Structure formats: structure tokens, C-alpha cells
Amino acid sequence: MTDTTHPETETPKAAPTMLDINEIQRILPHRYPFLLIDRVIDLTPRERIVAIKNVTINEPFFQGHFPNLPIMPGVLVVEAIAQAGGALLLTEVEDRDQKLMVFTGIERARFRRTIIPGDQVRIEVEVKSWRMNAVRMEGKAFVGDKRVAEATVTCQLIARAGTQKTEPEANGSSPEA
Template identity: 50%
Template sequence: MSVMDNVEIQSILPHRYPFLLVDRIRELDPDRRIVGIKNVTINEPFFQGHFPGRPVMPGVLILEALAQVGGVLAFKSLGAVGRPVVYLTGIDGAKFRKPVVPGDILRLEVDVLKKRAPFWKMQGRAFVESELVCEAEVTAMVTDEQAGGTK
């Protein structure tokens, strides 16, 4: 069961297709934890070149998906009004353990490690089924400026 669908996610994040990498949020515990889902399909534009004949989701996009889920967590934790921007400010200890391929359902788990306004430090882990495929510490900054674009 979804806590947030794609429409609500788009009301928070400024990202749009093809760069919106979160399809839904399954769990949300403000200030603590969030779980998001990305359905990986062969129609993703990056698969044309990464790699022809053997499609693999780029690791940097798995990290971006974790960061986007972390951005939703920060936004919902703050009870923000409007659309402040959450900027990725750092990635530490990134490890990629298994390729992510078309047909996989990427479960993106993010836990808050520390926060001191405006910075958030979070631990992100990406799973396919029960297997860990990526992990990293993500640091982000929440700003008061408004995100542009369309809803």
C-alpha cells in the first residue's frame, strides 16, 4: 500500500520524467525513515546507451533515486509549505553490490543519521527483493527558495 503516489511526489520534488526516479513511497516516519519504490523498466532512456545488449541502471542514478527519496523525507519532516529545494551536497561510502536491470523493483530505504538545519545526513540502501544492491551516506541541504517548473 502506498503512503504517497507519483502525483504527490511530484508536488514535492521538482524533478520530472526522465529524471524523476521515485514511483511511490511505501513507508514514511517523519524525522526518521522513508521507503520508496522505483520500478525499473526497459523503457528508461539511459538503457539505450548503458549498455546496448546488456542494460544496467547506472550507479549514479541509483544514488540519485536514494537522494530523491531522502528529499521527500526531509520535506515531509519539516512540514514545509510551498516547495523548498533540497540540494544533494555529498555522497560518502557508496558501494554497488549487484547490477540493477530492467524488470527489477528497486526498494529505496533512507534513514536519518543526523540533522542540523539546513543539513541532513542520511543512510541510504537500495534493494532488489531482499538483496542489497547499493548503499551510501547522503548529505543534503534544504533551502527556502522555491522550486521552479510545473506541478
């Protein structure tokens, strides 16, 4: 890992190295049908994460992508990489209920093989730089030992809407008045 200046938050207690779906849902805001990681099997705080996505024929995107030839859309593989990275980063944020990790860029996305129902996708994400609230990560997705996709993603930690403290107006009244 390089360029490591971390957010100005207190470091929470040590992150567990594995997370089940309930723990993932406590960390990430995503829900069905857009939560794209099912389990975390390895986590090294501030460095890397390995997550699993079990792909089933019941995924809603298979209805239209493509009828009679179900293939997981590549953009959702990149989203799964970003969600795994978000889970890694948000484990390090004390007040994560008030924060949101958002995409700011996708680079070098490559898709090497299709992902179909029945595949178990292993997503490996490594932090490359972390400056203040901006993070750059490299992600790779595998089915078995074959790399199926990769992308470099950048994201930023922002306050969730409604959680920022509002300064009183110049006349001394607050916006709520």
C-alpha cells in the same frame, strides 16, 4: 536518529505513511526523465522512508548504458536514494514550494549488484543527523532481499532561486526599480 535540531519552520500536519506518484510530484521538483521514485510505501516523519522504483526497459538511460546489456547506472541509484530522502525531508517543510533540497556530499557509495529492466528497487533511507538545514542520511537499495547499493548522502535545504526576499539597496531604491 541522532543530532536532531530541525529547521525553523512550522511543523505541517502529520505526513501520510504512503505516497503515490501524484503526491511525490507535489513534494519533489524532479520530473521525467529524472524522477527516480515511483511510490512511497512507508514513511516515519523525521526518521525514515521506504520508496519503490520500478525499472523498465523504457528508461532513457538504457539507450546508452549499455546497448544490448541494459544496466541502471550506479549514480542514478544514488540519486534515487537522495530523492527518497528529499521526499522524507520535504514532507516536514511548510513552505516547500520555496525550498529545494540539494546534495552536498556522497560518502561510502557501494554497488553490490546490477539493476536491470524488470527489477523493482526498494529504497530505504534513514536520517542520521539533522542540524538546522543540513541533513545526513544513510540509504540502501534492494532488489528482492538482496542489497544492491548503499550510500551515505548529505544535503541542505536552500531557498529556490527567485524566492529569497531582496533587501532594498542603501540608497532606498529597490532592485526592481
